[in-house]
Amino acid sequence: MKNILVPNPKEAESIHIIREVAAQFEKPVLLFSGGKDSITLVRLAQKAFYPARIPFPLLHVDTGHNFPETIAFRDQLVEELGLELIVANVQDSIDQGKVQEEKGRYSSRNSLQTTTLLDAIEKHKFDACIGGARRDEEKARAKERVFSVRDDFGQWDEKNQRPELFDMLNGKINQGQNVRAFPISNWTELDVWEYIRTENIQIPSIYFAHKRETFVRDGMIWTASEHVYREDHEEVKERMVRFRTVGDMTCTAAVLSDADNLEDVVEEIRASTISERGARIDDKRSEAAMENRKKVGYF
Numbered sequence: 205m206k207n208i209l210v211p212n213p214k215e216a217e218s219i220h221i222i223r224e225v226a227a228q229f230e231k232p233v234l235l236f237s238g239g240k241d242s243i244t245l246v247r248l249a250q251k252a253f254y255p256a257r258i259p260f261p262l263l264h265v266d267t268g269h270n271f272p273e274t275i276a277f278r279d280q281l282v283e284e285l286g287l288e289l290i291v292a293n294v295q296d297s298i299d300q301g302k303v304q305e306e307k308g309r310y311s312s313r314n315s316l317q318t319t320t321l322l323d324a325i326e327k328h329k330f331d332a333c334i335g336g337a338r339r340d341e342e343k344a345r346a347k348e349r350v351f352s353v354r355d356d357f358g359q360w361d362e363k364n365q366r367p368e369l370f371d372m373l374n375g376k377i378n379q380g381q382n383v384r385a386f387p388i389s390n391w392t393e394l395d396v397w398e399y400i401r402t403e404n405i406q407i408p409s410i411y412f413a414h415k416r417e418t419f420v421r422d423g424m425i426w427t428a429s430e431h432v433y434r435e436d437h438e439e440v441k442e443r444m445v446r447f448r449t450v451g452d453m454t455c456t457a458a459v460l461s462d463a464d465n466l467e468d469v470v471e472e473i474r475a476s477t478i479s480e481r482g483a484r485i486d487d488k489r490s491e492a493a494m495e496n497r498k499k500v501g502y503f
Contacts, residue, residue: 214390215248215251219387221373222248222385222387226260228332229331229375229383233332233334234258234262236289240397240407240411240450241338241388242335242336244405245334246262250285257285257286261289262290263291264278264291265317267294267313267454268294268295268431269452269454270451271453271456273410274450276408277406297320302319312452314451314454314455331377331383332383332385333382334387338388339390341393348384348389351366351373351374351384352365353365354381393473397469397473401466411448413445413461413464414446415442416445416458417440417442418441418442419440419441425458426457427453432453433454443460445459446461446469
């Protein structure tokens with residue numbers, strides 16, 4: 205593990221936040237998707253408590269429509285590091301009648317994760333959830349504090365955020381409330397990739413260019429899968445692609461790319477003029493799609 209004793213400024217800030225979460229809350233958890241941001245959080249948490257193990261579990265809200273490469277990577281990482289993994293399944297929420305499966309052209313289980321997440325928080329009595337949100341991802345993210353309070357219904361009120369002066373983080377909450385903590389809030393996508401390169405962190409293979417069966421809809425490239433709605437005229441072709449963001453495959457599009465190593469990925473991101481969220485169809489449902497989901501308990 206590199207640079208344990210001499211962290212860079214952003215790394216130092218993130219490690220401080222993670223330690224504050226562990227110190228101020230009774231039962232924190234790290235929200236883990238298998239994507240680059242949550243993988244970065246795991247490395248930061250390793251450094252925060254080294255040589256001890258990470259003192260809280262990982263929670264993955266599994267839609268059942270995740271990329272197989274991501275699930276395989278998740279299981280390998282947990283085994284290698286000896287971490288506790290809790291998996292909450294969206295399918296269980298569907299089976300229990302708490303949410304309804306979407307149908308049609310833009311159907312996705314992504315928004316259904318909210319109910320599953322809130323149920324998991326309630327079941328395990330988590331009072332702080334560490335997430336990998338960054339302010340540069342989407343404008344609703346930029347309204348968050350580092351410690352973002354959710355009420356006893358799991359809801360977020362962007363008008364009722366606490367001031368955070370001089371890096372002072374207030375973890376005091378009332379009965380039933382919980383906090384979402386964002387240690388890499390001040391990082392950019394490029395910061396994350398450069399950190400992954402510097403630390404030589406392993407990531408799922410789908411972040412690198414590879415051949416994949418895909419089809420094009422609305423100018424975006426989708427994985428040809430039984431889980432992804434496709435019309436008869438939408439022709440499947442093998443393309444060289446990679447993914448900038450990893451989520452439910454029903455809402456995560458690929459990009460054409462030949463970047464098959466970290467150096468090339470970093471340079472590709474450095475030259476990009478489009479946000480990684482541009483490949484997430486759920487953010488395009490409305491101008492305020494992300495903010496509306498956050499208000500009812502989304503990550």
